[in-house]
Amino acid sequence: MSNIIDASNLGKQYQLHHGGLFANASLKESFTAFAGRLRGALHSVPLEQKKIVPQKSESFWALKDLSFKVVQGERIGLIGSNGAGKSTLLKILSRITWPTTGQVKIKGRVSSLLEVGTGFHPELTGRENIYLNGAILGMTRAEIRRKFDEIVWFADVEKFLDTPAKRYSSGMYLRLAFAVAAHLEPDILLVDEVLAVGDASFQKKCLGKMKDVGKEGRTIIMVSHSMAAIENLCTRVLVLDKGQKMMEGYPARMIQGYLNSFDGKDKALFIEQWEDRRGAGSIRIHSFCVLDHEHQPVNILVSGREYIFRFGYKARIDKAKSIDFSFTVSDMAGRVLFRNRTLESGLDLPGTLCPKGYLDCRIPRLGLTRGRYTFGFTMIVDGVESDHLPGEQALCFDVMDGDFFGTSQLSDLAPVIVDHKWTIKGLKR
16 A cells, blocks of 8 residues: 655754843843833843843754654554654644654645644534534535534533533543544544543543544554553554654554663562571572563563563572462552462472572463552472562562553553453343
8 A cells, every 4th residue: 555654854853942131030030121121221130139141042853863654544653751752743744833854745634633622712612613623624514514413422512512612621622622533534633642631431432433544544643651542553653762763563562662661670680689588598589570472571561461470599409399489469558469379370390400490470461450569479398488578669560551351441440450251141021
């Protein structure tokens, strides 16, 4: 398929201004001095008390040397930390602003939803704003009239249709703005982090609509801090950092790479010399790390993903009749959420123990919601406690939202997610 967006060496430069008037003056004093200048009375502010400095400016590149191509029908996710250039890129694509360097070629009609209520007039009713906003986005009056009922149903504002928009809540603004933009039938739909305003039901409706838009062969470029929404909706992800493209590829891999990129902690935790542990020491845990599905060490985990909890050990014995190792995961309040134990899972022991090795516990789908969790462990060798370290805040890992059930819905009412399926059966009377 042909490229619907072709961006080449995009750059956007802004000028940041510092200083000016009185460097050590308050805002009120600076304004007074400025007014005095206009009246020719600069002496009204004592010069011996205020240091006059010239205004300085510096260049800031919100985007720099950014190149990418988008094929018609792709759903692109843009992720990155605050200030990475995501919103600036969407503004360039929507032609709100122009690049300082480079160029972007766009084929087809673009609809953008970058800020809640953009193009709405507070004194006009919801009905009038549908026509106004639709016209701003490029819809003809006949097209708006044809889609009017569907827009009203989607936004769920029928009761308030003839109420001035200034009396709408931010959620109502969002629903109506998204409904108009999504029903424009654009070739390209640009969506900035506006879905965070709506409730769970509306988020589900929005994501479903964007999926439908994608299935119809139209293109979506979406900025969101919800990794679950990005993973569920997008076919490709661009990771931006300081205005430049850091990574590009499949959503799951890019999300984990992004999470790892801003986590500067060591991926492996070496605990051999840690105190506050007890046990005979015939076998001792000396390190811990978490591996993803590609066996790469990570610190930040995502709900619903596969991980391996790896415990490195050192043995002072070469044989053991029984080894019972367990680790518990708790929340930050100290409440134990679950325990994984080798004895219960049927671990087969080798005849001879190597001096060094590791115990791997594979978790096919991590059933924890967003938050920080602590863990501790116990090693029992031939019925004797060999090593024990209680859970504490130093032994911890972080979990980010993930699309556990593949529905883009976040399970945030409890810390633990239990894998399950629902069915419904009707009973005949």
